[in-house]
Amino acid sequence: MSIFEYNGSALVAMVGKNCFAIASDRRLGVQLQTIATDFQRIHKIHDRLFLGLSGLGTDTQTLYQRLVFRHKLYQLREERDMKPETFASLVSAILYEKRFGPYFCQPVIAGLSDEDKPFICTMDSIGAKELAKDFVVAGTAGESLYGACEAMFKPDMEPEELFETISQALLSSVDRDCLSGWGGHVYVV
Amino acid sequence: MKKEHASFNPYDNNGGTCVAIAGADYCVIAADTRMSSGYNILTRDYSKVCKLADKCLLASSGFQADVKALQKVLGARHLIYQHQHNKQMSCPAMAQLLSNTLYYKRFFPYYAFNVLGGLDDEGKGVVYTYDAVGSYEKVGYSSQGSGSTLIMPFLDNQLKSPSPLLLPPQDAVTPLSEAEAVDLVKTTFVSAAERDIYTGDKLEIVILNADGIRREYMDLRKD
Amino acid sequence: MENSGGFSFDLCKRNGWLVEKGIVKPPSFTKTGTTIVGLVFQDGVILGADTRATAGSIVCDKNCEKIHYMAPNIYCCGAGTAADTEAVTDMVSSQLQLHRYHTGRESRVITALTLLKKHLFGYQGYVSAALVLGGVDCTGPHLHTIYPHGSTDTLPFATMGSGSLAAMSVFESKYKEGLTRDEGIKIVTEAICAGIFNDLGSGSNVDVCVLTKGHKEYLRNNLMPNPRTYVSAKGYSFSKKTEVLMTKVTPLKERVEVIEAGDAMEE
Numbered sequence: 001m002s003i004f005e006y007n008g009s010a011l012v013a014m015v016g017k018n019c020f021a022i023a024s025d026r027r028l029g030v031q032l033q034t035i036a037t038d039f040q041r042i043h044k045i046h047d048r049l050f051l052g053l054s055g056l057g058t059d060t061q062t063l064y065q066r067l068v069f070r071h072k073l074y075q076l077r078e079e080r081d082m083k084p085e086t087f088a089s090l091v092s093a094i095l096y097e098k099r100f101g102p103y104f105c106q107p108v109i110a111g112l113s114d115e116d117k118p119f120i121c122t123m124d125s126i127g128a129k130e131l132a133k134d135f136v137v138a139g140t141a142g143e144s145l146y147g148a149c150e151a152m153f154k155p156d157m158e159p160e161e162l163f164e165t166i167s168q169a170l171l172s173s174v175d176r177d178c179l180s181g182w183g184g185h186v187y188v189v
Numbered sequence: 190m191k192k193e194h195a196s197f198n199p200y201d202n203n204g205g206t207c208v209a210i211a212g213a214d215y216c217v218i219a220a221d222t223r224m225s226s227g228y229n230i231l232t233r234d235y236s237k238v239c240k241l242a243d244k245c246l247l248a249s250s251g252f253q254a255d256v257k258a259l260q261k262v263l264g265a266r267h268l269i270y271q272h273q274h275n276k277q278m279s280c281p282a283m284a285q286l287l288s289n290t291l292y293y294k295r296f297f298p299y300y301a302f303n304v305l306g307g308l309d310d311e312g313k314g315v316v317y318t319y320d321a322v323g324s325y326e327k328v329g330y331s332s333q334g335s336g337s338t339l340i341m342p343f344l345d346n347q348l349k350s351p352s353p354l355l356l357p358p359q360d361a362v363t364p365l366s367e368a369e370a371v372d373l374v375k376t377t378f379v380s381a382a383e384r385d386i387y388t389g390d391k392l393e394i395v396i397l398n399a400d401g402i403r404r405e406y407m408d409l410r411k412d
Numbered sequence: 413m414e415n416s417g418g419f420s421f422d423l424c425k426r427n428g429w430l431v432e433k434g435i436v437k438p439p440s441f442t443k444t445g446t447t448i449v450g451l452v453f454q455d456g457v458i459l460g461a462d463t464r465a466t467a468g469s470i471v472c473d474k475n476c477e478k479i480h481y482m483a484p485n486i487y488c489c490g491a492g493t494a495a496d497t498e499a500v501t502d503m504v505s506s507q508l509q510l511h512r513y514h515t516g517r518e519s520r521v522i523t524a525l526t527l528l529k530k531h532l533f534g535y536q537g538y539v540s541a542a543l544v545l546g547g548v549d550c551t552g553p554h555l556h557t558i559y560p561h562g563s564t565d566t567l568p569f570a571t572m573g574s575g576s577l578a579a580m581s582v583f584e585s586k587y588k589e590g591l592t593r594d595e596g597i598k599i600v601t602e603a604i605c606a607g608i609f610n611d612l613g614s615g616s617n618v619d620v621c622v623l624t625k626g627h628k629e630y631l632r633n634n635l636m637p638n639p640r641t642y643v644s645a646k647g648y649s650f651s652k653k654t655e656v657l658m659t660k661v662t663p664l665k666e667r668v669e670v671i672e673a674g675d676a677m678e679e
Contacts, residue, residue, distance in 0.1 A: 002440075003430060047664045096499050100538065101424030122472075124442040128494035130465065130473045143470060147339025148346065150380035152648070167654035172346040176338065183657070189664075204469075228445065228574050228612045335469060347648060372644050379642045384471045386612040408641045412464070412608045412615035 003104045004125075006031060008179025009041055009054035010141035012149065012170055013110040013120040015134060016162035020118035021188045022050050022110040023170045025141070025180040028057055037182040045071055046081040049111035050187055051091075054139035055125065056104035063103050067091060084111030084119040088129060095127030102126050106138040112189055141177035148173045159188050200252050200300045201226055204387025205237055206336035207248035208374055209306035210348070211314030211329050215367045215398040218306040219374045220248045220334075221382070221409060222391040233390040233411070240402070242267060245280045245307035246395055247287070250334030251321070252300035259299045262290055280307030284317040284325060291323030298322050302333040312399055314362055329361035336381035336388040343377055367396065375407055382409040441493050442467050445613025447575030448478060448489035449603045450544045450555045451587060452568045453596035456624035457546035457553045460600035461489045462575070462608050463633070464615035471615065475633070479621045483508045483519040484628065486547030487621050488528075491573035492540040492560060500541045504528050521547040521554035525564060533562025542572045548623050575607025575614040582606050593622065601635055608637065 008029045013022040028039035042052045043064055051067065053060035070090060074082055082090070088109050095103060102125045110120045122136040123129050130136065134153050137145035148169040157165060167186055174181040207220040220237035223230060238248045239260045247263070249256045266286060270278050278286070284305050291299060298321045305317040318331035329350040332340040348363045363370065374394055382389045389412070394405040445466050450459045465473035480501035482488045486508075490497025504527045508519045525545055532539055543558040557570045569587045571579040582603040591599070600620055607614040618635040621628065 092495075096495055097420045098423055099419055099495070099499075101421050101427050103423065104427075124467065124495065126441055126493075126495040128442045128465075128498060130442070130476065130494075132473065143338040144342045146384045146470060147336075147377075147380060148342040150339070150383050151343040151376055152346075154647075164650060164654060168346055168650050169342075171654065172342040175345060176342050225612060230610060230612065346650070349651070372646075373648075375642050376644045376648070379640060383474065383640070386466065386469050386471060386615070410615075410638050410641065412638050 001031070004055050004106070005140050005179055006104075007055070007057040008177075009139035010145060010170060010174050010177065010180040010184075011041060011052040011054045011106075011108045011138040012145050012166060012173075013052065013108050013122075013136050014149070014153065014157075014162060014166050015118045015120055016157040016159060018116050018118070019159050019162060019189060020110045020112065020120060021159075021162050021166045021186060022052055022108065022120075023166050023184050023186040024052055024054075025139075025170070025174050025182060025184050027180050027182040029179060032178065034182070040185070042185055042187060043068075045087065045111075048189060049082065049084055049087060049109075050189070051087075052108035052110070052138070054106045054108070059103040059105045063094070063105050063107075066094060070094070084109060084113055084121075087111065088119075088121045088123075092123055092127035092129050095123060095125065099126050108136055108138050110189075140179040141173045144173035144176045145169060163188050200255075202251065202300070202335075203231070203253045204335045205250035206332065206334040206340065206378070206381055206385065206388045207237060207250055207302075207304050208332045208340060208344070208377060209248060209304040209316040209318075209330065210344075210365070210370045210374065211306065211316040211362045212365060212367060212370055213314065213362055214312055215370070215396060216246070216306040216308060216314035216316065217367070217370045217374055217394060217396050218246045218248050218304070219378065219392060219394040220250070221336075221378060221388045222393055223387065223389050224253060225387050230390075236393055238393055238395050241283055241305075242277045242280070242307075244397065245278065245283045245305065246397060246402075247303060247305050248333075249301045249303045251302045255299040256301045259290065259301050259303075263287065266290070280305070280309055280315055283307070284315075284327070287317075287319065288323040288325045291319065291321065295322050302337075304331050304333050306397065308397060308399075314397075327361065329363050332377075334388075336378075336385040339381045339384055340377045343380065344373075347373060367398065371396065371405065378407075378409060440468065441495060442472055443493055443613075445611075446478060446491035446573035447571070447579050447604055447607025447611060447614040448491050448544050448573050449571045449579045449583070449600055449607075450489065450546045450569070451583065451591070451596060451600060452553050452555050453591040453593060455553075455593070456548045456622065457555050458593075458596045458600050459487055459489050459544060459546045459621040459623070460604045461619045462604055462614040463617045463619060464608075464613070465494055466613060474616050477619065477632070479619050479630070481505060482524050482545070483512070483547070485518060485549060485623065485626075486521055486524050486545070487623060487628070487630075488524070488546070489544040489572070491542045496539045496541045497543070500528065500531060500539060501543075504531070518549055519547075520549040520551065521545065521556070525556050525558070528558050529562045529564050532558060532560060537561040544570050544572050546621075546623060548625050553623070571603065573607070573614065575611035578606040578610040579603040593624075597622065597631075597634070605635070605637060
């Protein structure tokens with residue numbers, strides 16, 4: 001078993017017309033045993049920037065704390081919020097620092113830039129950025145999500161349609177993954 | 190004990206994806222035509238769908254040599270059956286035969302992932318899905334092979350079938366028309382070919398209905 | 413604990429323990445099982461790359477950029493672990509920029525080569541980046557390949573990555589000295605296509621970068637030979653709407669407009 005499959009997770013972000021959506025499942029397990037059914041994988045960094053962390057629970061929480069700390073320092077020094085692109089570079093740098101002893105964690109970053117242009121991005125556990133124009137996925141249900149999103153995604157969706165698409169993709173994917181499930185959280189911005 | 194020599198691995202995975210959908214009066218069986226090994230494409234034009242009987246088709250991915258051997262065994266058994274009974278084997282009978290053949294090699298399995306599609310005695314579509322050692326189930330639709338994890342959620346979403354635990358048992362066949370089912374198969378394969386490196390080149394769709402067997406081909410990504 | 417730079421090894425012990433205990437197997441990373449090529453033509457260097465990034469048998473990026481910026485006159489194609497190629501080229505390009513500020517001269521390809529090979533040799537192949545480095549400086553056009561362990565080659569035409577053999581077959585049969593720009597681009601595109609179609613680790617589109625004396629031309633997605641082959645005419649619909657358990661609407665905070673007040677102060 002891979003360490004990424006220890007707790008189980010499903011994460012997905014999609015781009016719509018001047019909006020984005022990010023969604024995750026709610027399960028936290030230890031291998032096949034479910035521990036919690038209301039686990040938070042998606043965190044708000046600021047109003048227009050969300051961070052989803054899949055992988056080993058303990059590492060996702062540690063990493064989240066470090067990132068919030070770095071973002072607060074940035075806010076104090078610069079008196080403004082971080083741009084999604086900047087935040088992605090920060091996450092990438094923090095992950096790559098641990099190239100030879102990584103956090104077992106695959107992040108998904110979704111945000112709106114200054115001109116309300118949506119930005120989504122994911123990385124592997126050592127910070128190889130992957131920018132996409134349509135959708136990004138992560139977690140144990142990643143393969144199922146790729147299949148579902150690839151078939152369901154349409155460009156330039158309005159918020160309501162985007163919500164329906166991302167929810168359907170998430171729900172049908174977690175049904176085929178033993179390690180994620182128990183409903184989901186969806187954020188549409 | 191120290192290992193003295195490198196162990197010989199009798200298996201390879203030649204990739205590929207198979208899908209089957211059962212309808213009220215038809216059955217659609219489809220597979221891509223790529224055969225690969227590691228990062229190499231061995232051929233772009235290899236049919237994974239095999240006709241076992243008049244109303245029974247088998248699509249298999251996995252290890253091509255095992256698939257070929259399995260098809261040969263089934264073909265031989267079907268020939269004997271025809272001589273003894275003077276008729277074609279029915280699809281449910283073939284399904285049981287395939288399961289037995291797979292389980293016969295329980296501890297040195299055929300590395301083959303099969304979906305069997307056909308028409309039953311009343312002309313209704315049926316699909317049977319298998320694991321490598323012969324566990325099988327009658328379903329309304331199924332997918333096997335390298336791209337199955339990508340295809341299955343979308344099929345679930347579009348064709349969600351009633352629970353097999355319901356009483357009285359519900360019909361598992363899908364509500365789609367034949368044309369809609371073919372369209373759905375095309376969509377799923379195009380999506381799978383985008384993300385699975387072992388799926389591509391060409392899609393072979395075989396449609397089985399009261400009129401007989403019809404084949405359709407469509408191009409997929411070639412990279 | 414914030415680090416002042418360089419790698420941090422503090423999770424190594426724990427991660428090693430997890431593997432040792434047999435709880436897990438070590439993780440795999442995003443690879444660019446790539447085709448990257450480069451050749452020297454009559455007035456410079458042409459680099460080429462495919463745009464697929466894979467994680468195992470799944471494509472995780474269909475249109476990534478594998479030709480990295482090093483200096484205005486130097487570019488570098490990367491194959492191997494995606495994070496490593498990205499990080500190593502970024503680091504060296506920043507060192508080159510500082511060096512330019514310091515000396516006030518254009519960077520030389522040999523400088524980039526030395527910095528890259530020093531870094532890779534220092535990590536004994538653990539930083540797994542296989543590179544094709546190309547550029548034009550005051551000493552003319554240069555093309556080098558760099559292997560993950562830090563060894564280098566200087567060649568008139570070069571290929572790297574999982575599709576290198578497919579691409580090399582094109583170069584070996586078609587390359588000659590003194591190619592024109594258009595001939596060069598054609599051969600590079602053909603070589604990358606050989607990798608895209610015959611190697612499963614490579615795919616999607618062709619990126620090309622042409623470097624000549626005092627000029628560069630980055631042809632992103634020069635060729636897109638793999639469009640989607642089928643789009644359903646009538647689309648699809650969801651049979652059952654998602655059950656929403658709870659909805660919470662949080663209005664976004666209005667952005668504060670910063671108005672330059674410089675003139676008002678002076679009045």
